[in-house]
Amino acid sequence: MKLLPDGALDRLQEGCRTIGSRCNQLGISQWEVVASQSYGHQIDIEGGKISLAGGGGEGGYGVRVLEDGKFGFAYLVDVKSADEAISSAISIARMSPSIDGFVLPSEQSAKKVAGLFDKSIIDLDSEYLLNQADAIISEVSSLDARAVVTGGGIGVSANAASILTSEGIESGGLTTSHGVGVQVSIEENGQLTSSWQSKSAKSKLPNVPQCIERAVEWAQLTRDPIKVDPLEDDSPILMTSEGFSPLFSVVVPTAIKGEKLVRNESFWSGKMSENVLSSDLSIIDDATVESGKSSGSRDDEGVPSRRNVLIKDGKLTSSLWSTRDSAQQISEGRIESAHTTGSAIRSGHQSPPVSGCSNLFLTSSKKSHSFESMIEVMGDGFVINSVMGAHTANPTSGDFSVTSSSILRVENGEIIGAVKQAGVSGNMANALQEGVFLGDDVRPQGSYSSGTMYVPSVLLTKGIRVNPV
Amino acid sequence: MVLAKTPDSMVSRNDNRYLDVDKINKSLDLVTSNGATYAEVRLVALNDYSVAMRDGKLERAIPGQEIGATIRVLADGAWGVHSTTDISSLQEQMSPTLKLAQSVAARRSAKDRPIKLAEVPIIEDSMHWVPKKDVRNTELSQRLEHMKLMNSSASEHENIVSVTCGWHDENIHTEFLSSEGMNRTWSFQRSLINGMVTARDGGNVVSYRTRFGGEGGLELIESCDVDALGENARISALRLLKAQRAPSGKMPLIADRDLTGVYIHEALGHPCEADLVAAGDSCLDGKLGQKIGSDLVTVIDDPTIRGGYGAHPIDDEGLDTIEKCLIKNGVLTEYLNHRETAEHFGIKPNAGARAQDGLHHPLVRMSNTLIHGGTHNDLDDLVDDVEYGVYACGSRGGQVDTGRGSFQFAAQEAWLIENGEITTPLKDVSVSGLTLQILKDVDGLTKESRLAAPGFCGKGQTVPVGDGGPIMRISEALVG
Numbered sequence: 001m002k003l004l005p006d007g008a009l010d011r012l013q014e015g016c017r018t019i020g021s022r023c024n025q026l027g028i029s030q031w032e033v034v035a036s037q038s039y040g041h042q043i044d045i046e047g048g049k050i051s052l053a054g055g056g057g058e059g060g061y062g063v064r065v066l067e068d069g070k071f072g073f074a075y076l077v078d079v080k081s082a083d084e085a086i087s088s089a090i091s092i093a094r095m096s097p098s099i100d101g102f103v104l105p106s107e108q109s110a111k112k113v114a115g116l117f118d119k120s121i122i123d124l125d126s127e128y129l130l131n132q133a134d135a136i137i138s139e140v141s142s143l144d145a146r147a148v149v150t151g152g153g154i155g156v157s158a159n160a161a162s163i164l165t166s167e168g169i170e171s172g173g174l175t176t177s178h179g180v181g182v183q184v185s186i187e188e189n190g191q192l193t194s195s196w197q198s199k200s201a202k203s204k205l206p207n208v209p210q211c212i213e214r215a216v217e218w219a220q221l222t223r224d225p226i227k228v229d230p231l232e233d234d235s236p237i238l239m240t241s242e243g244f245s246p247l248f249s250v251v252v253p254t255a256i257k258g259e260k261l262v263r264n265e266s267f268w269s270g271k272m273s274e275n276v277l278s279s280d281l282s283i284i285d286d287a288t289v290e291s292g293k294s295s296g297s298r299d300d301e302g303v304p305s306r307r308n309v310l311i312k313d314g315k316l317t318s319s320l321w322s323t324r325d326s327a328q329q330i331s332e333g334r335i336e337s338a339h340t341t342g343s344a345i346r347s348g349h350q351s352p353p354v355s356g357c358s359n360l361f362l363t364s365s366k367k368s369h370s371f372e373s374m375i376e377v378m379g380d381g382f383v384i385n386s387v388m389g390a391h392t393a394n395p396t397s398g399d400f401s402v403t404s405s406s407i408l409r410v411e412n413g414e415i416i417g418a419v420k421q422a423g424v425s426g427n428m429a430n431a432l433q434e435g436v437f438l439g440d441d442v443r444p445q446g447s448y449s450s451g452t453m454y455v456p457s458v459l460l461t462k463g464i465r466v467n468p469v
Numbered sequence: 470m471v472l473a474k475t476p477d478s479m480v481s482r483n484d485n486r487y488l489d490v491d492k493i494n495k496s497l498d499l500v501t502s503n504g505a506t507y508a509e510v511r512l513v514a515l516n517d518y519s520v521a522m523r524d525g526k527l528e529r530a531i532p533g534q535e536i537g538a539t540i541r542v543l544a545d546g547a548w549g550v551h552s553t554t555d556i557s558s559l560q561e562q563m564s565p566t567l568k569l570a571q572s573v574a575a576r577r578s579a580k581d582r583p584i585k586l587a588e589v590p591i592i593e594d595s596m597h598w599v600p601k602k603d604v605r606n607t608e609l610s611q612r613l614e615h616m617k618l619m620n621s622s623a624s625e626h627e628n629i630v631s632v633t634c635g636w637h638d639e640n641i642h643t644e645f646l647s648s649e650g651m652n653r654t655w656s657f658q659r660s661l662i663n664g665m666v667t668a669r670d671g672g673n674v675v676s677y678r679t680r681f682g683g684e685g686g687l688e689l690i691e692s693c694d695v696d697a698l699g700e701n702a703r704i705s706a707l708r709l710l711k712a713q714r715a716p717s718g719k720m721p722l723i724a725d726r727d728l729t730g731v732y733i734h735e736a737l738g739h740p741c742e743a744d745l746v747a748a749g750d751s752c753l754d755g756k757l758g759q760k761i762g763s764d765l766v767t768v769i770d771d772p773t774i775r776g777g778y779g780a781h782p783i784d785d786e787g788l789d790t791i792e793k794c795l796i797k798n799g800v801l802t803e804y805l806n807h808r809e810t811a812e813h814f815g816i817k818p819n820a821g822a823r824a825q826d827g828l829h830h831p832l833v834r835m836s837n838t839l840i841h842g843g844t845h846n847d848l849d850d851l852v853d854d855v856e857y858g859v860y861a862c863g864s865r866g867g868q869v870d871t872g873r874g875s876f877q878f879a880a881q882e883a884w885l886i887e888n889g890e891i892t893t894p895l896k897d898v899s900v901s902g903l904t905l906q907i908l909k910d911v912d913g914l915t916k917e918s919r920l921a922a923p924g925f926c927g928k929g930q931t932v933p934v935g936d937g938g939p940i941m942r943i944s945e946a947l948v949g
Binding site: 046047048049050051052053054055056057058059060071072073074075076077081085088091092095096097126127130134148150151183185187192193194230263264265266267269350351352388389391392394396397399400401402403405421423424425465467469 | 526527529530531532533534535536537539547548549550551552553554555562565569570572573576577581609610613630631667669672673674675676715717718744747748749750752828830865866867868869870872873875876877878879896897898899901903947948949
């Protein structure tokens with residue numbers, strides 16, 4: 001079955017033009033039509049075998065209209081229902097508050113970002129993915145005869161997206177992705193340990209990505225837990241990229257939004273130009289990274305993408321803005337000046353744009369450390385590879401209280417064994433303020449809020465409480 | 470415990486179809502004559518409306534319509550699936566989907582058990598849960614009125630820096646045709662209102678979320694005292710500003726209905742899902758009929774509780790939904806299953822198949838999950854003999870590792886219990902434990918059991934669920 005039908009992008013752009021023409025005919029002063037269509041193949045693995053092969057496609061259109069600073073939005077599946085959607089959007093706009101100075105962005109040339117489309121993915125068929133699934137299942141059992149892929153799967157997709165606006169923005173393109181995720185379990189002597197690992201990219205992945213070996217390794221490492229006495233004091237923790245990124249992604253992308261900052265809804269509100277992180281740390285949002293998982297030449301309202309340095313050497317320097325959010329906060333008097341930072345994001349064609357991050361990097365000006373050297377630096381503490389409940393972290397305060405069953409005890413700079421389960425709590429903003437060491441192993445990870453987290457393993461030495469069972 | 474069953478007067482049997490039944494049936498016949506043992510088409514047409522308001526001003530309103538359909542073909546003991554928003558392509562995708570299933574089957578070894586489906590009654594009908602007030606007829610201004618009420622009661626304090634209110638309603642229309650002759654259409658509605666209050670005092674910033682909703686139309690929101698909902702959220706947010714960090718360690722825990730619901734959903738509900746059990750990813754594998762909890766613990770999952778956020782009349786394999794009793798007086802009595810896992814375990818199908826929408830295939834899922842009530846009169850009765858512990862309220866969500874049987878859930882607010890008295894407010898309390906241990910440690914339940922605030926459950930796909938129960942006491946839980 002062919003992954004990407006011929007002329008997919010052309011049809012989408014034609015649909016945008018049809019809806020745009022109707023907006024013009026109806027005399028709407030400013031309008032924006034976005035469209036997305038995705039096609040994919042997918043293989044599910046359960047209980048050590050392929051359980052299902054699937055595929056398909058989905059997509060639709062979204063239309064935003066703007067008159068006198070008032071906006072309305074509606075989405076639709078079929079261009080034939082454009083009039084109904086436009087009419088809904090207009091009636092919503094009429095009931096919306098007017099935002100002084102809010103106009104849709106005008107056309108600016110945008111630089112193409114390379115590495116977002118891999119033609120070889122388009123040529124992959126279900127048979128290829130079935131072979132890849134078999135190879136992964138075999139690799140797991142060859143790495144450890146006890147290990148089984150109890151869940152997960154493989155997917156490839158091709159996505160067409162398009163935007164057309166009354167302000168002259170007309171852009172569209174194709175992107176691809178290839179992803180693998182596995183839950184590897186080892187059950188022996190009544191003891192079950194497991195590890196989830198995944199890898200995805202815009203280009204074709206190796207037949208057996210490295211994450212497979214890591215999944216088996218962590219299912220092995222967490223076996224035969226030792227008893228650790230309750231601890232009175234805070235403990236240093238070394239979190240792998242996989243363990244750290246879920247917590248980071250709940251807390252930081254929200255706190256760094258411009259509107260959250262000026263509304264006093266962020267723990268970094270009122271701290272612009274102040275030191276908020278350890279002085280060697282920087283946070284950068286960059287949608288222009290070649291092959292970046294959340295890269296694109298334009299943001300989701302057509303503004304050229306850019307690199308935004310949000311925190312530089314520990315100091316809060318900037319924040320993320322979309323066109324509407326910036327105009328609204330100025331018109332409501334919360335800030336004197338703000339402009340789009342090319343940071344508008346949407347959840348597909350079904351939502352109007354809001355501010356959010358793309359590829360969010362946590363970096364250090366100091367030398368990065370190997371995993372082993374950070375364990376030595378830690379002395380006594382814990383290594384954490386995954387946490388449960390990261391989504392329950394509080395993005396407003398930065399507080400979190402999670403549980404880990406993929407945790408190792410470190411004493412005198414050496415791993416001495418696994419811990420069955422432990423509660424881990426602290427405050428992300430405080431923990432990143434001092435005594436932070438970054439590893440040399442940056443791996444892009446998904447996000448609970450928006451974008452992709454490019455974070456390494458991180459050693460946090462202050463303000464974390466670990467409560468082992 | 471009061472469980473509202475579906476009165477006949479609230480069921481309509483009128484029909485409007487998106488699928489061309491004759492054409493789809495012909496292609497289902499064709500695919501079975503070409504080697505499929507079973508094939509189905511399920512279409513879901515969703516009309517929904519979302520609204521967001523911030524500080525009393527309309528932030529955005531999003532009306533939308535989605536149509537998606539999924540073909541499932543079972544051939545030689547393996548599944549092929551195709552999902553699409555292009556309904557006109559369904560017939561032409563039937564054969565390629567059969568080939569997918571055959572490709573998977575060809576890779577199976579002799580020791581792999583072929584997938585078979587448990588037999589079920591073949592039904593041709595339509596069933597529509599008709600709300601008293603069809604939410605599709607609601608004007609945006611009506612929606613905003615309710616949200617403004619919540620906003621105004623939530624924002625009345627100088628320390629409240631922001632109030633966000635949300636609304637979501639949807640009409641879900643499903644059509645199901647199978648090669649076995651099943652031909653069913655059903656529909657129902659869900660409505661939800663929510664709010665988030667952010668409070669600040671100097672550098673201390675906290676937030677509190679509130680939510681009300683369920684299966685039903687506008688009448689559901691009209692039945693809610695949104696003014697009180699907003700006021701309570703404000704009071705809680707202001708209290709959190711002064712709350713202290715929670716103690717950590719093992720101690721008695723009392724959970725309100727919200728947390729009891731999340732606890733039973735995470736700790737027991739997920740490990741009871743038969744697809745996870747069959748995949749070797751559940752700590753309850755092989756434990757049917759065994760005593761796994763305290764005598765006090767009886768747990769049901771019931772999609773027929775009208776008004777519950779997880780209520781639905783027919784499951785996504787076309788079976789009439791029924792109440793399932795997962796644990797009775799501490800004994801594991803039933804897994805939640807779908808046709809594949811019912812056949813796998815040789816048990817009766819109990820209509821536990823749910824898909825996120827028309828573009829996803831059904832998995833075994835929960836619906837409305839509750840612990841039955843116990844013998845304690847009220848909260849005071851449970852707190853009385855606790856020397857040092859925590860009373861935790863309101864859910865910020867939870868998660869479970871079904872294989873290991875470990876779980877975590879987080880409370881919105883909590884209090885310390887000292888010498889039988891509720892004392893200091895606490896914040897950021899989470900609770901973790903092991904399913905097979907903590908079910909045995911339930912040592913007190915209040916008499917009245919009912920559903921708490923609506924929720925969402927993620928398992929690769931997101932579905933709305935209702936959880937709840939009585940106020941519950943656990944003799945020892947790991948609090949962090």
